[in-house]
Amino acid sequence: MADAKVIPFDEDRPRRRAPRRVRAVSAPEPETEPTVPVPAAEPEPAGGGLERRIAGGLAFLRRRVTGEYDVDEFGYDKELTDQVLMSLMRPLFDKYFRVEVKGIENIPAEGGALIVANHSGTLPLDGLMLQVAVHDRHPAQRHLRLLAADLVFMLPVVNELARKAGHTLACAEDAQRLLEAGELVGVMPEGFKGIGKPFGDRYKLQRFGRGGFVSTALRAGTPIVPCSIVGAEEIYPMVGNAKTLARLLGIPYFPITPTFPWLGPLGAVPLPTKWTIQFGEPISTAGYAAEAADDPMLMFNLTDQVREQIQHTLYKLLVQRRSVFF
Numbered sequence: 001m002a003d004a005k006v007i008p009f010d011e012d013r014p015r016r017r018a019p020r021r022v023r024a025v026s027a028p029e030p031e032t033e034p035t036v037p038v039p040a041a042e043p044e045p046a047g048g049g050l051e052r053r054i055a056g057g058l059a060f061l062r063r064r065v066t067g068e069y070d071v072d073e074f075g076y077d078k079e080l081t082d083q084v085l086m087s088l089m090r091p092l093f094d095k096y097f098r099v100e101v102k103g104i105e106n107i108p109a110e111g112g113a114l115i116v117a118n119h120s121g122t123l124p125l126d127g128l129m130l131q132v133a134v135h136d137r138h139p140a141q142r143h144l145r146l147l148a149a150d151l152v153f154m155l156p157v158v159n160e161l162a163r164k165a166g167h168t169l170a171c172a173e174d175a176q177r178l179l180e181a182g183e184l185v186g187v188m189p190e191g192f193k194g195i196g197k198p199f200g201d202r203y204k205l206q207r208f209g210r211g212g213f214v215s216t217a218l219r220a221g222t223p224i225v226p227c228s229i230v231g232a233e234e235i236y237p238m239v240g241n242a243k244t245l246a247r248l249l250g251i252p253y254f255p256i257t258p259t260f261p262w263l264g265p266l267g268a269v270p271l272p273t274k275w276t277i278q279f280g281e282p283i284s285t286a287g288y289a290a291e292a293a294d295d296p297m298l299m300f301n302l303t304d305q306v307r308e309q310i311q312h313t314l315y316k317l318l319v320q321r322r323s324v325f326f
Contacts, residue, residue, distance in 0.1 A: 060079070060083060063079070071164075074145075074163065074166070074168045074174070074178075075163035075164060076145070076163070076164070076165070076166035077164040077165075078143070078166075080164050081143070081164065081165050081166060085161070085164070085165050086132065086135060086136075089128050089129070089131070089132050090132060090136070092125070092128075092129070093129055093132040093133070093136070096270075096272055097129060097231060097235075097272065097273065097274070097275045098274055098275065099129055099132075099133060099231075099275040099276070099277055100274075100275065100276045100277070101133045101137040101276075101277050101278075101279075102276065102277070102278040102279070103278050103279035103280060103281075104133075104134075104137045104138050104279060106225055106279045106280060106281055106282055107134065107138055107142065107184065107225055107279055107282075108223065108282070109138075109139065109140045109142075110140065110182065111182050111222070112178070112179035112180065112181070112182050112183055112184070112185070112220055112222040113179075113184055113185070113222050113223050113224075113225055113282065114175075114179060114185050114186075114187065114213060114216065114217045114220075114222055114223070114224050114225065115130075115134070115144065115184060115185070115186045115187070115225045115227050115279070116186075116187055116188075116189065116213060116224055116225070116226055116227060116306050116310070117130060117186065117187075117188050117226075117227035117228070117229055117310070118188065118190060118194060118203075118205055118227075118228060118229055118310055118314065119188035119189075119190040119191065119194035119195045120190075120194055120195060120197070120202065120203075120229070120232045120233045121195060121232035121233060121235050121236060121270075122195060122196065122235070122236035122238050122255045122257070123195075123235075123236060123270075124148075124152075124195060125232065125235065125270065126188075126195075126229050126232040127146050127148075127186070127188065129229075129232075129275065129277070130144060130146075130186060130227065130229065130277060131143075131144045131146065131165070131186070133277050134184060134186075142184050143166055143183075143184065144166075144184050144185075144186045145166045145167060145168065145178050145183050145184065145185050145186065146166075146167040146168075146185075146186040146187075146188075147167070147168060147169070147170035147171075147174070147175055147185065147186065147187045148162055148167050148168070148169065148170060149170055149191060149192065150169065150170075151251070151252070152167070153169060170187065170191075172212055172215065172216050175187070175213070175216045176216050176219055176220050179216065179217070179220035179222045180220050186227075187213045189208040189209050189213055189303075190205065190206040190207070190208065191209075192252040192253070193206040193207065194206045196238070196241070196252055196253040196255070197238070198238055198239070198240075198241070199233070199237040199238050199239055202233035202234070203230070203233055203314050203315075203318060205307055205310060205311050205314075208303050208306070208307050209303075210299070210303075211299035211300060211302065211303035213303075214299050214302045214303050214306070215293045215294075215299055217285050218285050218288055218292055218293040219290070219293045221285060221286060222285065223282035223283060223284050223285060223286075224282065224283040224285065224302075224306055225279055225280065225282045225283075226279075226280040226281075226283070226306050226309040226310045226313070227277065227278070227279050227280065227310070228277075228278050228280070228310050228313035228314045228317060229275065229276075229277050230275065230276045230277075230278075230314060230317040230318060230321060231273045231274055231275030231276060231324075232273075232275065234271060234273045234324050235270035235271050235273055236255060236257050236260070236270060236271070237257055237258060237271075238255045238256070238257055239256055239257060239258065240255075240256030241253045241254060241255065241256065242254040242256060271325075272325060273324050273325055274321075274323070274324065274325055274326055276317050276321070278313055278317060280309050280310070280313055283302070283305065283306065283309075
């Protein structure tokens with residue numbers, strides 16, 4: 001019997017050793033191109049990230065000096081807000097007050113909306129933390145334009161910083177222009193009545209005024225997003241109000257706390273309370289006619305609806321809170 005030829009048909013399987021009497025013929029191996037060694041990528045210098053930050057900072061300073069930056073008609077400086085002001089407020093938000101944000105998905109990803117929040121804390125730190133919460137927690141990193149009282153724009157330095165951060169006077173005309181331009185606008189209708197209330201009235205909402213914010217939202221056709229803030233009431237427990245001194249200084253109130261004015265500048269350091277900011281479900285204004293903004297009964301009903309929703313959420317958050325500081 002002649003020797004048989006075995007031709008492999010499965011190159012991937014390991015070949016068995018053929019019997020001595022069988023002569024195995026294998027297919028010729030394909031020619032392979034010689035491989036050229038690829039040099040390994042050089043590691044990035046250890047100081048590369050630092051160098052980029054320094055270069056970015058120098059470029060930022062150059063634009064500041066030469067005036068090559070943009071501000072809108074209200075004085076809002078987006079670059080300064082993002083790179084400087086937000087960076088200054090972020091440690092307070094993340095490390096000091098350890099703010100927990102809930103319901104951020106209730107803020108629309110684009111277009112105008114009016115965020116209505118409670119106001120407290122003796123000093124308006126709640127507004128600043130609200131601004132950081134919207135920017136840092138929202139997927140679109142939206143900017144909140146707060147409506148502030150006249151006093152804010154009468155104070156030196158504070159006036160300029162407020163304008164640069166995008167805030168404007170609490171008037172219907174400015175608010176409507178911002179909303180119609182697709183901006184997020186924040187308002188705290190309690191005003192000084194809320195921020196300057198005694199500690200014994202904490203988390204009890206004060207009067208919301210005549211519903212001007214509802215009228216503005218109706219005219220602009222934008223939703224209203226109720227917002228409840230827990231934790232700000234305890235940063236400066238206001239146990240007294242030196243009204244005579246407040247009148248002499250031309251301010252709404254002069255707070256007396258367990259540490260201020262007794263400890264001097266140290267008394268102005270806020271207590272490190274644990275904060276929660278919750279955004280409620282938006283209230284749509286799309287179904288109302290244009291003349292609805294002039295209906296006082298509708299204004300009252302919608303204002304009361306927003307106020308009740310904020311108050312109910314405050315009570316719910318207080319029940320869930322384990323401690324003022326943790």
